[in-house]
Amino acid sequence: MTAVSEPAAPPPLAAGAAAIPPPPGGYRRIPPVSPGQFVARALGTSLLILAITALGFVAWVGLFSHLHYDKAQLNAYDALRLELALGTAPNGPTVPNNPAQLLPMGAPVAVLSIPAIGLRTVILQGTTSSVLEDGPGHLRDTVMPGQAGVSVILGRQTAYGGPFGALASLVPGDPITVVTGQTVASYKVTDLRRAGDPLPPALAAGAGRIILVTADGPPLSPSGILYVDAGETSKPQPSPGVVLSQFLSPTENAMTTETQAWLPIVLWGQLLVLIAFALSWLWTAWGRWQTWVIAIPTVGFIVLAIADQATRLLPNLL
Numbered sequence: 001m002t003a004v005s006e007p008a009a010p011p012p013l014a015a016g017a018a019a020i021p022p023p024p025g026g027y028r029r030i031p032p033v034s035p036g037q038f039v040a041r042a043l044g045t046s047l048l049i050l051a052i053t054a055l056g057f058v059a060w061v062g063l064f065s066h067l068h069y070d071k072a073q074l075n076a077y078d079a080l081r082l083e084l085a086l087g088t089a090p091n092g093p094t095v096p097n098n099p100a101q102l103l104p105m106g107a108p109v110a111v112l113s114i115p116a117i118g119l120r121t122v123i124l125q126g127t128t129s130s131v132l133e134d135g136p137g138h139l140r141d142t143v144m145p146g147q148a149g150v151s152v153i154l155g156r157q158t159a160y161g162g163p164f165g166a167l168a169s170l171v172p173g174d175p176i177t178v179v180t181g182q183t184v185a186s187y188k189v190t191d192l193r194r195a196g197d198p199l200p201p202a203l204a205a206g207a208g209r210i211i212l213v214t215a216d217g218p219p220l221s222p223s224g225i226l227y228v229d230a231g232e233t234s235k236p237q238p239s240p241g242v243v244l245s246q247f248l249s250p251t252e253n254a255m256t257t258e259t260q261a262w263l264p265i266v267l268w269g270q271l272l273v274l275i276a277f278a279l280s281w282l283w284t285a286w287g288r289w290q291t292w293v294i295a296i297p298t299v300g301f302i303v304l305a306i307a308d309q310a311t312r313l314l315p316n317l318l
Helices: 034-086 258-286 287-314
Strands: 100-102 107-114 118-127 150-156 175-179 182-192 208-215 224-232
Touching: 034 107, 034 118, 034 287, 107 258, 182 258, 258 287
Parallel strands: 150 208
Antiparallel strands: 107 118, 107 175, 175 182, 182 224, 208 224
16 A cells, blocks of 8 residues: 655755745735625625616716717718718618618718707607617608608707707797708798697698707706797708608607616616625625726726616606
């Protein structure tokens, strides 16, 4: 039977050699953590992250959503300017040269200018809450701006740049200009309407009108819907006559929400719970400041992602 040898002892220090001193403050001893303490710490971390998420939502709506709008508008303007130069800007609800394919939601279709309130913004295709994050949207079952008929444009009052936040200050006679792939259309404001006000007269054959729609009342606490009617003073262009009412989703109407946002919110929330337990373990096994270095960018990114999705649950005109 083979004998098991004892492990060799470490060689003795050479004569005159000094032992390696411990680090300043000595070696850190990690105290043991019971399962109950770990769960309590994880729950505390979860509550802290929940509070940060609520604050992140307020910060997103009040500040960062405006930055999102500015970036989206810059990209949309560059894309539309190129299409106008190439003559491929859309003039109807379908892709140019392909009438069988609908324009994608969020595609830029026109540039809206209202000098009286200092507004110059790109109009996008569609009016869901997610589309209106990037700018005012064209209601898809109405004609394009500049064409004969009634064109309806929805825009936010406060969040994501609040491009239509000053519509209530318009007065009859204020000019509006819309640049499209067909024309440079001119309008003049004729009236501002709210619930219960008389509707504008029926549109004459071949005439054009644009209706701007946004929330009415205090910011983020609307009391109704504001409509701005403007009659076209330039020559209306013909419309392709394509009706899209059968393709419209209920989420494209004024003051509606996107319930589809619940799925990504739940998934991001589950990830936050897992991160809370992971951070609690790192706090114990690694250290306080090392954990903060990991936690701040990770939690910050996820909190802003949740806040962006949560705004889709708010009415699309806020």
